[in-house]
Amino acid sequence: MKTVVLKEFGEVNNFEFAEVDLPVIKSDEVLIRIMATAFNPLDYQMRKGLREKELMVGSILGVEFSGIIAQAGQDVKGFKIGDQVIACSIQKGSNGSYAEFIALSFHELVHKPENIDFEMAASIPVSGMTAWSCYNRMNYKADERIFINGASGGVGRFLILLLKHYKINNIVVTAGNPESINTLKELGILETNIIDYNSPDFEQLILKANQGKEFDHVVDLVGGEISETTARVLKINGNYLDVTFFGTQTTREILFDKAANILNIAVYAEIETNKFLRIITELIAADEITVPNVNVVGNLSAETVRKAHDLMERNHTRGKKLVMVNS
Template sequence: MKKMKAVVLKEFGAVNNFEFAEVDLPMIKSDEVLIRIMATAFNPLDYQMRQGLREKELMVGSILGVEFSGVVVGAGQDTRGFKVGDEVIACSVQKGSNGSYAEFIALSFHELVHKPKNIDFGTAASIPVSGMTAWLCYNRMNYKTDDHIFINGASGGTGRFLILFLMHYKITNIVVTAGNPESIAMLKGMGILETNIIDYNSPDLEQRILKANQGMEFDHVVDLVGGEISETTARVLKVNGNYVDVTFFGTQTTREILFDKGANILNIAVYAEIDNNKVLKTISELIEAGKITVPKVNVVGNLGVATAVKAHELMESNRTRGQKLVMVND
């Protein structure tokens, strides 16, 4: 049996449970392709799986990683639209033979999208989860002219893609939070007014958010953070407004506020809507056409335990500085 290298999780818990190992190379089914992974992007889902939280139910074996870019190196007899040598991207949650902290993965051709030709593999790996999550947020809000939007945690991967989509469709009534100079500068560079970027460390956070919206509550709020700050996100939403929940980490108080406001709670779970990858295909085409750009990524290192440990520690301590973290294969 041929082997491949991978970063394996020995058991749930701390980052010291990662080890570098040789494991069996995936065998492809008739509708699958074998992909040499060129780069994998780290996602908060990864450390939540590693910790043994509810996301562990999405794991396939002991190799983490849910989004990647790569090159097709083998194809089953029933595959269509992809051939050896094609450059691809995918979100492999619940679908692939293993996670993306590895040299190879087997995946149905239905879950693949051709990589935009105008970006490199590291940048491309950052697209699937953040891009699709942001696209689903945008579409399910059912935005109307002159609606006002608040995004809590806008400087992360999903927040940045959401801003790109909103800007692309000429939606500019946007207020956001950020917590460090780098994130604030990045958001300003994307076109968000400085007066509409609120430091989430402010003691009077709720009042500052509302002031940026001329004292009005918002038609739509997007929670990309969870925890206690989600309570503030809920409070600045208008009655019967849309609460777009990407985290599932709101508190009991958050739920009570939303109930009292009769809010429309839109749960965004990208892995519920990845079949046939229509959303990812649309995003890839927009990028290749130059209609939207992909936010800058931080290449943490090559495939290995040290890279995985560093990335997980940066994500858990909220020190990504608004950049998607990426691991590349030599």
């Protein structure tokens, strides 16, 4: 089968095209023809050899996809040849999703909602489950206020959709370019609650949008120095949802001084039964929430993978999940 493999840790030019043997399925596995694969920041962190490399199962990266079942083992239940499925394959599949096929246990699958295409479906697993974990663990109470740092990305958009679905509107967010601002406005965020992180008085504007008060919950989807601002606008004993693990030493000190509840959101810790993914797909299938727009970067090739990694690293995704298709 056709794949894109990583020769060694480092830059994007370390990806190359390769032909490898088709995976052989076990009795509880299915062989899936991958129709679309979504790119995730986890991917380039693996490529660089950062701590996420521990999640790698080989030289083929990619952790989320949609596809069609081509073969099914004798112990597979609830799925059959021809079914359209989606999955988050972290540590579970025969290989990553930068490939034509993958072997995976049926326990890791959910059926693709019929009302969306393969490209949109591929973008759901990591972003959708991470957003659900954020919503679920913040344990929101009536009239509490939420600040989301980096809301125009895949997780942020899904989280906004979920919060809006559950009638939660007390949301302040950040954005840094016109495309991201428009995306957030389309999701129902008030323009007065969208703060440009390029503003010199960034932190004061965030608090002003909350009537000068600190927030009950803050969600950090960015990391780095800007996470320090995210920590400073949190109230004493508030919830700090860390999705990146990229906060600074100063961030940790601020949160300690505020006696904050630090909620580490690591979706790969909670995918055993795909409960979260099933909840998300059921909401989508019922037209209760939509899927954020995607950007189809190209067909399965080393060139497409290099381009997608470059766009993610330079933060040039413009508020859209990047997707690669198998034609």
